[in-house]
Amino acid sequence: MTKAPKHKWAFAARFRRHAFGWRSQPAILRVNEAVAEIKAAARHDQMLAAEGALLLLEKLSPALEQVDSSSGAIGSAVNNAIKTLVPIIAQAPADEATRSGWLDRLWTAVEEDAIPYIEILPEYWGELCRIQALASRWADELACPVRITWSQDRKTGGGYFKGTAACLSALYTAGRHQEILSLLDLAPYKFWHYRQWGVKALVAMGKQAEALCYAEESRGINEPVSAIAAVCEQILLDSGMADEAYQRYAVEANQKTTYLATFRAIAKKYPHKKARVILADLVANSPGNEGKWFAAAKSAGLYSEAIELANRTAADPKTLIRAARDMKNREPRFAVEAGITALRWLSEGYGYDTTDYDVYEAVRYTMEAARAAGCEHEATRRIQELLTNSLTLRRMASLILGFEQGAVR
Incomplete structure (x- = not known):
């Protein structure tokens, strides 16, 4: 019988040891290409894709050892790759013997991960085991080193074992939930990275109240406050206690990279809450940053609140100018106020990398909105009053106003 030819992965030759030198961008590109190749294979052959995922995970760390990771970009790319590859391996229809061999290969890669790049892989060990009996065998094998690391005579020495999260x-x-709690009781410190498994165990045991307390007790100076709050919030939401979840954790658990994204995340999670209430709570929780909630208020159609917030503390002039541009026909009165507020903050020196063109746009869109709203003379007067304290804005805006009205003032 002729043996089927072995599949040749395009990425394999590119991930030689020290293949990328110190540059991170070529490495990131190759990691993304490799993941795309494996995902394409998964669409028609899950077992083949799982083998490809194993091969890539084995090759990642040796190939990336010399890459400059100071920006964090390559680390993020690898973490995202792991999050994509783990389900491919976990969902492959492999028998217990095959999966056991896969886990042995992955564990060797984890042990040889010197930098490390695949250090988050052990967190998915149970998912990779998939079969309960296999997971139990690995737990037995890893539990002993964990106990030794956390033993009384090593508590002051700061012992570390790569397999703690995997265990x-x-x-x-x-399904050995009580053993998780017993093992965590041996830990010399409260570390959320490990204690989150205690919370999961308590939830699985139907002890939601205890899980909530356990999570709260995990708070500390260096612990991820947002991550802990997110878990607590989800426990309450799953228990049908949405109002309590909102009151205690909504703001803390849904912090995003922008104020607008934070507002939208909370509004999506709590559809029964009025946008005005959510906005007011967010503003109250960030004193001194009221102006930064302008975009959130605008997106919710709370135009008067948006202008009021933008005038309380500094708002980004460019955000205000874009609002004036986008709303000059739909909500001209709002656009006028947004444009004038932008000029106010520009005249006071706020804004990043602003130019005369920003002043031009602010005046232009304000006047266009003013004509649509029938308040052109009032808008002109207010703009001219603003410009008295700024020679630069006065020069630029006066020319624009003169052009708009047919006479230079």
Whole structure:
């Protein structure tokens, strides 16, 4: 019988040891290409894709050892790759013997991960085991080193074992929830990275109230406040206690990279809450940053609140100018106020990398909105009053106003 030819992965030759030198961008590109190749294979052959995922995970760390990771970009790319590859391996229809061999290969890669790049892989160990009996065997194998690391005579020495997260994850998949809690009791410190498994175990045991307390007790100076709050929030939401979840954790658990994204995340999660209430709570929780909630208020159609917030503390002039441009026909009165507020903050020196063209746009869109709203003379007067304290704005805006009205003032 002729043996089927072995599949040749395009990425394999590119991930030689030290293949990328110190540059991170070529490495990031190759990681993304490799993941795309494996995902394409998964569409028609899950087992083949799983083998490809294993091969890439084995090759990642040796290939990336010399890459400059100071920006964090390559680390993020690898973490995203792991999050994509783990389900491919976990969902492959492999028998227990095959999966056991896969796990042995992955564990070797984890142990040889010197930098490390694949250090988050053990967190998914239970998912990778998939089979409860296999997870239980791995838990038994890893539990002993964890106990030794956390033993009384090592508590002051700061022992570390790469397999701690893998052990907790395997115990969880094996359904040995009480053992997770017993093991965590040995830990010399409260570390959310590990204690989150205790919360999951308590929830799985139907002890939501205890899980909430356990999570709250995990708070500390260096612990991820937002992550802990998000878990607590989800426990309450799953328990049908949406109002309490909102009151206690909504703001803390849904912090995003922008104020607008934070508002939208909370509004999406709590559809029964009025946008005005959510906005007011967010503003109250960030004193001194009221102006930064302008875009959130605008997106919710709270135009008067948006202008009021933008005038309380500094708002980004460019955001205000864009609002004036976008709303000059739909909500001309709002656009006028947004444009004038933009000029106010520009005249006071606020804004990043602003130019005369920003002044031009602010005046232009304000006047266009003013004509649509029938308040052109009032808008002109207010703009001229603003410009008395800024020679630069006065020069630029006076020319624009003169052009708009047919006479230079």
